[in-house]
Amino acid sequence: MSLDIYSAIPLHVQLKEILIKEIKCRNYTDKLPSERDLMERFNISRTTVREALSALVNARVVEKIHGRGTFITSHPINEWLGNLSSITEIIESMGMEPGIRLLFQGIQSNPEIGKILGVKEYYAIERLRFANDDPIAIERNYYPLSIGQKLKEYDLNKVALYTVLESIGVLHEAEQLITCTIPNAEEAKLLGLVENTRDTSVLKAETEGNTVEYYRAIYRGDKYAFQIRLFRNK
Amino acid sequence: MSLDIYSAIPLHVQLKEILIKEIKCRNYTDKLPSERDLMERFNISRTTVREALSALVNARVVEKIHGRGTFITSHPINEWLGNLSSITEIIESMGMEPGIRLLFQGIQSNPEIGKILGVKEYYAIERLRFANDDPIAIERNYYPLSIGQKLKEYDLNKVALYTVLESIGVLHEAEQLITCTIPNAEEAKLLGLVENTRDTSVLKAETEGNTVEYYRAIYRGDKYAFQIRLFRNK
């Protein structure tokens, strides 16, 4: 793996992505190579190395310790687990009935997403989430094709996804590839329920006298992931 | 306002703090000086300027637009205000009675915290927060000694802190130095109410049949601040 100095993608971004991949592949047990090592290995200046590392520090992927080195904060799998079923859990805890409708299931090849996942094609599942019959979010999950093959057999209109993943024994591999989004402002409007207030990160919906608020809550990796927080007003 | 090159505080940190101050004092209506302007004004390299600005971008205080300049995202003071009293507000909005008990008030000198604040000694206030007589959080606020001097005279068992800060006219300076934490797992256990579930960022408490959940929610500035979200389960 090396950098392409003719690429339009900045070197520090390229390096960052390589490091993320290597961390995910467990190439480092705990500690990353030193900044000067990376500098030599990729033939770039230390500033550029530090720029890449800064992004990772910022994304909480690694942590720097003065005089000791750069360390992987934790393998992010466990944290993901909590999020997988959280929409259902939170809706339930509000005394509302969670619902799911499958929008799409099959192979996709969006280059932007493929780049993040590190593959060309992937298995996508898009589902509309409900709380008391009110659509509140679009959830998207992306998996490697191998896992998608196994998912075909299940009725994803009813079953919680992570239950399926667990039952076919691929929960841990699958986790790293999942992204889950709430609607952005445009999508939300299409759903007919959301009014953009301050910025795209805080949305409000009025359903049956209940004000439901959405917050950006979880930052993961180098891209945003979203988790829903519901507040029932009264 | 200028930089002290002999100070132990890095130049980019000094610059960052000056810029924060100037933003809060409304010295800029919308747009910050260009990187090259700041470079000349403070006699530092552009790298250092960019390092300071990066921290502000990261903290969502400013936003950079390629080819146009660096812009203030929004005057961040109001948002802070919301957080200052948010614990009280949220408890009230749940129909519960908020309470406060002062645990400690005085000068402290924890090196770790001092480092964050950029001083050796600081004035600390630790308060236990209640919802319906149930302790739910420990709140810690740190201030420069000058402000602490003035805070001594108030009964912090009763008064909302930000009301005091406002009345003595130091709200704006104080803001940057406040940190507010919910109990970590260990502390929570000492409070006798919380069971750690998945990780330290999600805690649950069962009080009088109500399940209360705590979430890390808000990232502000260069350090973490925390905001509590309560969910009453029916």
Added chain:
DNA sequence: AAGTGGTCTAGACCACGTT
């Protein structure tokens, strides 16, 4: 003493947006 990250410089060229 050696290795690590932290800070800082001076200068270069590129890409984008406004005038």
Added chain:
DNA sequence: ACGTGGTCTAGACCACTTT
């Protein structure tokens, strides 16, 4: 054309940690 931020270099010295 000009000003802006974006990227990148090569080198320096400091502060902290381990050996």
